[in-house]
Amino acid sequence: MLTAGERALNIIQGEHAISRDENVVITTILGSCVSACLFDPVLRIGGANHFLLPDAGTDPAEHRYATAAMEALVRSLLRAGADRGRLEAKLFGGAWRMANLPDIGRRNALAAADFLRKEGIPVVSSDLGGTQARGLRFWPATGHARIQRLGSQMPLPVEKPSTALPMRADRV
Template identity: 50%
Template sequence: MIADAAARRLHVIQGEFKVVTDPDVVLSTILGSCVAACMRDPVAGVGGMNHFLLPGSADALASGGDATRYGVHLMELLINGLLKKGARRDRLEAKIFGGAKTIARFSNVGEQNALFARRFLQDEGIAIVGESTGGDHGRKLEYWPLSGRARQYALTGVEAQKAVAQESRPAPAPKPVDHSIEFF
């Protein structure tokens, strides 16, 4: 593995997931109340990370919500992405991060996100080998998917304000479903 400074960094933003097989890649993200699940198959040499805003369920998706905001959607995408790259479900291990209560006047969606991630992984039979959730400060997270190494930094001051501003920004309105049919 190359030195930290020379590692190729891929940033995972809210609503995304990434899966890699390159040992020289580090995945990073900034979390407030959002949660990132980091998963890997140590035998297959594949790992990844997602970053979700809301716990969500199939009901939330069916009602026309933006699927990329919801944990249920991003957890499934991450697991399927790992399986497509050679991972086996019975060897997957996970670490979860985030879920802070960054805005005192809001409900504790961070706690709900962390609880959702724990339940989802337990229901899927995926071992949780590490966790750092809760608190009242955001975090910067770095994850080396092939080794499973994770490092986090507490966000304070201006960094914390940016993370809170990003999460409290209203999500874009969902695009209406196009029911038209084009004949040619």
């Protein structure tokens, strides 16, 4: 729920949004998709993306894919004045939503974490993996994020997904 004066910017697969307006809240719903929330604490500007798949497929510029979505978000923040050296990241989503399919969520989370590592952007918080969808609210002017678990957990199959990713941080 938004407080008085707040305005929601909802993003869907393949989209991103940035803002420095303290009344803006970027929102999205994540299953196996991943959202990276980036924040420059000095300029007090941030943004979030929402991507669907880890691999570039046939169109590497398509923002439904991890690398293109991550690059687009970083570029938008830099054009708005953010400093790459001050950016910090929070990662959310990456659930394993369908037991009879490969764990795309895990691959999405790994793709985002790998991109950030290569770019030298530290991940300061994350809530990744598991089997439950998440609702995300991100306040880009403060870097604060809030996750709400949605629905029930999917029963895990006999072979559980790897837990090599950090599943949760102390503060979001």
